[in-house]
Amino acid sequence: GENVEQHPSTLSVQEGDSAVIKCTYSDSASNYFPWYKQELGKRPQLIIDIRSNVGEKKDQRIAVTLNKTAKHFSLHITETQPEDSAVYFCAGDSGGYQKVTFGTGTKLQVIP
Amino acid sequence: SQTIHQWPATLVQPVGSPLSLECTVEGTSNPNLYWYRQAAGRGLQLLFYSVGIGQISSEVPQNLSASRPQDRQFILSSKKLLLSDSGFYLCAWGRVNYGYTFGSGTRLTVV
Numbered sequence: 618g619e620n621v622e623q624h625p626s627t628l629s630v631q632e633g634d635s636a637v638i639k640c641t642y643s644d645s646a647s648n649y650f651p652w653y654k655q656e657l658g659k660r661p662q663l664i665i666d667i668r669s670n671v672g673e674k675k676d677q678r679i680a681v682t683l684n685k686t687a688k689h690f691s692l693h694i695t696e697t698q699p700e701d702s703a704v705y706f707c708a709g710d711s712g713g714y715q716k717v718t719f720g721t722g723t724k725l726q727v728i729p
Numbered sequence: 730s731q732t733i734h735q736w737p738a739t740l741v742q743p744v745g746s747p748l749s750l751e752c753t754v755e756g757t758s759n760p761n762l763y764w765y766r767q768a769a770g771r772g773l774q775l776l777f778y779s780v781g782i783g784q785i786s787s788e789v790p791q792n793l794s795a796s797r798p799q800d801r802q803f804i805l806s807s808k809k810l811l812l813s814d815s816g817f818y819l820c821a822w823g824r825v826n827y828g829y830t831f832g833s834g835t836r837l838t839v840v
C-alpha cells in the first residue's frame with residue numbers, strides 16, 4: 618500500500634517569510650495529492666491539490682509542486698501570516714483503492 | 730451544495746459502554762464515506778471506508794465496527810469501549826481524485 622512521509626514535523630517562521638513542507642510517497646501508481654490545513658480543535662480542510670499530469674499548481678500565496686520521477690511533492694506558502702499557523706497534512710491516493718494515505722503532519726507556527 | 734453532519738460534538742463514556750456515532754451527507758449521491766480517528770496532537774488514522782451501501786472496508790481491526798445502512802449515512806459503533814478509544818473522530822466524504830470534506834468531529838473521552 619501507499620506510504621507517505623512528511624517533513625518537518627514542526628516549522629517556525631517569521632511573519633512574511635516563506636514556508637516549505639515536503640512529502641514523499643511510495644506507490645508509483647498514485648495520481649492525486651491533496652493538502653489539508655487543520656487549525657487547533659477543528660476539522661481538516663482541503664487547501665490545494667495536484668494531479669499527476671501537472672507539475673505545479675498555485676493559488677494565491679499557496680503553491681504545490683510534484684516530481685513524479687522522484688516521488689515527492691511539496692507545499693510552498695509565501696508571505697506567511699499568523700493565520701497560516703496550523704497543522705498541515707499531505708496525502709496521496711492509493712492507486713486503485715478509493716482512499717488516500719495521510720502524512721504525519723507538520724505544525725507550522727508563524728511568529729508575528 | 731453538499732454538507733456533512735456529524736454528531737455528537739463531544740461525548741464522555743465509561744469504559745465498557747457502547748458507542749454509536751452517526752454521520753450523514755446531503756446534496757450528493759453515492760459518496761465514498763470515511764471514518765478517521767485522531768489522537769491528541771497526532772495524525773489521521775483511517776478506521777473504515779465505504780464505497781457503497783453495505784460495503785465496508787476495515788483498516789484497523791479493533792473493537793470498532795462501521796455500517797452504512799443508507800447511501801448517505803455512515804455509523805461507527807463499539808460494543809465495549811476501551812480507554813484507548815479516546816480521541817477525535819472525524820467522518821468524511823469524497824470521490825476518487827477529489828478532496829475530502831470532513832465533518833466537524835466528535836471528541837470522545839473514555840473514562
